[in-house]
Amino acid sequence: MPDTQxxxxxxxFSYCNLFTPKAQQGSDKLKYSVTLxxxxxxxxxxxxxxxxxxxxxxxxxxxxKKLPKDLKTTMHDGDDERPTGGDFxxxxxxxxVITVSSDKQPIIVYADKTPVTDERELWSGCYGKAIINxxxxxxxxxxxxxxxxxxxxxxxxxxxxTGGVVTDTDWDDDFGDPETDLLD
Numbered sequence: 173m174p175d176t177q178x179x180x181x182x183x184x185f186s187y188c189n190l191f192t193p194k195a196q197q198g199s200d201k202l203k204y205s206v207t208l209x210x211x212x213x214x215x216x217x218x219x220x221x222x223x224x225x226x227x228x229x230x231x232x233x234x235x236x237k238k239l240p241k242d243l244k245t246t247m248h249d250g251d252d253e254r255p256t257g258g259d260f261x262x263x264x265x266x267x268x269v270i271t272v273s274s275d276k277q278p279i280i281v282y283a284d285k286t287p288v289t290d291e292r293e294l295w296s297g298c299y300g301k302a303i304i305n306x307x308x309x310x311x312x313x314x315x316x317x318x319x320x321x322x323x324x325x326x327x328x329x330x331x332x333x334t335g336g337v338v339t340d341t342d343w344d345d346d347f348g349d350p351e352t353d354l355l356d
């Protein structure tokens with residue numbers, strides 16, 4: 173049987189709550205989370221996800237439970253409308269969108285596998301890989317297949333999706349300091 177845990181190919185991170193847990197919409201429970209933007213062209217990752225969802229359903233039935241009908245899924249088409257209505261952002265165009273979370277902080281590393289300890293190093297817009305684990309849930313009529321977040325690997329920076337990131341080169345402008353200029 174295929175494994176329920178996968179490592180994605182290169183994805184883009186959005187809504188990064190990886191160092192400080194936040195309550196998700198409609199809940200007061202604090203969780204670490206990230207939304208993964210998976211390119212539709214990444215057939216290998218999409219195949220892994222399909223197999224992991226199949227394995228999660230099989231694991232659920234092996235526990236002697238009947239698989240609920242009409243299962244929701246945490247993965248959505250970024251070119252379509254959000255399940256709650258409205259369009260996804262332009263950054264989601266050409267991607268599948270999946271939000272994953274965890275009660276405990278995921279492992280967060282750079283490409284060389286050293287830990288990322290400074291949260292300013294990882295923002296919405298960076299690129300990387302994720303280790304996620306799929307499972308079936310059935311909570312008081314709310315039922316579906318989702319994935320938990322186990323780990324994040326930052327591969328490289330990306331254009332910030334919100335706000336901005338200040339780098340050393342941002343200070344290198346041609347604005348002169350009148351006081352210093354007088355001393356020259």
